[in-house]
Amino acid sequence: MDYLIPEEFSQFAELTRQFVRQELWPHEEEVERADCVAPSLAARLRAKAVELGLFGFNMPEEAGGPGLPYLAQVLIREQLGQASVALADMVGRPPKALLVCQGEQRQRLLQPAVRGEKIWAFALTEPGAGSDAAAIRTRATREQGGWRLNGTKHFISHGNHADYVIVIAKASQADGDVPAAFVVERGAAGFSVGRIHRKMGWRGYPICELVFDGVFVGDDNVLGAIGDGLRLGLANILESRIGVAAHCVGMAQRAYDYAVEHLRVRRQFGRQLGSFQGLQWMVADMAVEIEQSRALLYAAAREMDRGGDARAAVSMAKLSATEMAGRVADRALQLLGGAGYMAESPIEMIYRDARAFRIGEGTSEIQKNQIARACLGREMFA
Numbered sequence: 001m002d003y004l005i006p007e008e009f010s011q012f013a014e015l016t017r018q019f020v021r022q023e024l025w026p027h028e029e030e031v032e033r034a035d036c037v038a039p040s041l042a043a044r045l046r047a048k049a050v051e052l053g054l055f056g057f058n059m060p061e062e063a064g065g066p067g068l069p070y071l072a073q074v075l076i077r078e079q080l081g082q083a084s085v086a087l088a089d090m091v092g093r094p095p096k097a098l099l100v101c102q103g104e105q106r107q108r109l110l111q112p113a114v115r116g117e118k119i120w121a122f123a124l125t126e127p128g129a130g131s132d133a134a135a136i137r138t139r140a141t142r143e144q145g146g147w148r149l150n151g152t153k154h155f156i157s158h159g160n161h162a163d164y165v166i167v168i169a170k171a172s173q174a175d176g177d178v179p180a181a182f183v184v185e186r187g188a189a190g191f192s193v194g195r196i197h198r199k200m201g202w203r204g205y206p207i208c209e210l211v212f213d214g215v216f217v218g219d220d221n222v223l224g225a226i227g228d229g230l231r232l233g234l235a236n237i238l239e240s241r242i243g244v245a246a247h248c249v250g251m252a253q254r255a256y257d258y259a260v261e262h263l264r265v266r267r268q269f270g271r272q273l274g275s276f277q278g279l280q281w282m283v284a285d286m287a288v289e290i291e292q293s294r295a296l297l298y299a300a301a302r303e304m305d306r307g308g309d310a311r312a313a314v315s316m317a318k319l320s321a322t323e324m325a326g327r328v329a330d331r332a333l334q335l336l337g338g339a340g341y342m343a344e345s346p347i348e349m350i351y352r353d354a355r356a357f358r359i360g361e362g363t364s365e366i367q368k369n370q371i372a373r374a375c376l377g378r379e380m381f382a
């Protein structure tokens, strides 16, 4: 289908496509087996992504990024979605919260993240505060020259090997608690990694619990103003959601391509599998669903680029693509039969990996809430 994509954006997509096939796919099996991207491999892949100008592709020019419109960004992310989650993540996308860095924070925190030299984690979710992010209980109390942090975060991506963690906590003020963003560096006294969560998929992509037991954070490690925490926490949210949608379109396309090739090659009852009408119709359903999600994705990216209120469009794209990826992965697995269940094809990995995208960056139900607000008017939800 022709989505009237400008030629220069298609070139970024092609560059990423080649990077995925040449640099990431060869390592997929070892990462899946070891459930880890070896540090030396991670460093090599990040350096390559930096060299190609892909690392930090979401960053504006003033932060050292390429300043790409969202439409170009989703094309890149769609291609990255064709690799395993852990390997796709080697092309880092620093959080937008870092754009509020001031003075020396820019050299110490922002620029090394954009250059792929420092790994960050972003810690908002807590055992008692998931979809309801405003319910966080991690607390920061004022001290001479900074803040003292106490609390526990969980489900934090890369928390165990991040150079620093952006922690959203409630800062105690005379007139009540307000959310704020604090940077906790690895090795800070009182900061420790709790459980590394065992999980269903996303092998090689660690997710963990982080404990802050009286961690001192100097004023130079506060991001933005006290009170800005949730705004900074959610600064990224549209970009993260549309990124997830793009990733899911990419992973579904890979599952589809793999299944279609299988139907051409595999023969049963003396015929190609692809000649059975029941299977042909499954392929048709997959193709339609992928294209529907892709159309919503590009429309939402264009809405973001226009600068309008894109919240509902992005939620529609995320909801559609994440749910679709699960259905497409399931059909692809069925089309492959036993071979789809075995870890020798990428379908088994895609089937597992797709599931998490319906939860992270706002669950499917939270996306529906957002869409319903746009449909019914926000006053209905006061």
Ligand SMILES: Cc1cc2nc3c(=O)[nH]c(=O)nc-3n(C[C@H](O)[C@H](O)[C@H](O)COP(=O)(O)OP(=O)(O)OC[C@H]3O[C@@H](n4cnc5c(N)ncnc54)[C@H](O)[C@@H]3O)c2cc1C
Pocket (backbone or CB within 6 Å): 122, 123, 124, 125, 129, 130, 131, 132, 154, 155, 156, 157, 158, 202, 207, 356, 359, 360, 361, 362, 363, 364, 365, 366, 369
């Ligand atoms: C792979 C992965 C990586 C993650 N990485 C990070 C990270 O790096 N940093 C971070 O801070 N967090 C991270 N998270 C956490 C993620 O943001 C939360 O899991 C998500 O926000 C949902 O919160 P919860 O798991 O507590 O579910 P809950 O909020 O407890 O929701 C449970 C169920 O209730 C539904 N529900 C909740 N509220 C409503 C409502 N109002 N209306 C209708 N249904 C509702 C939900 O949709 C869901 O089905 C990650 C999660 C995953 C799975």
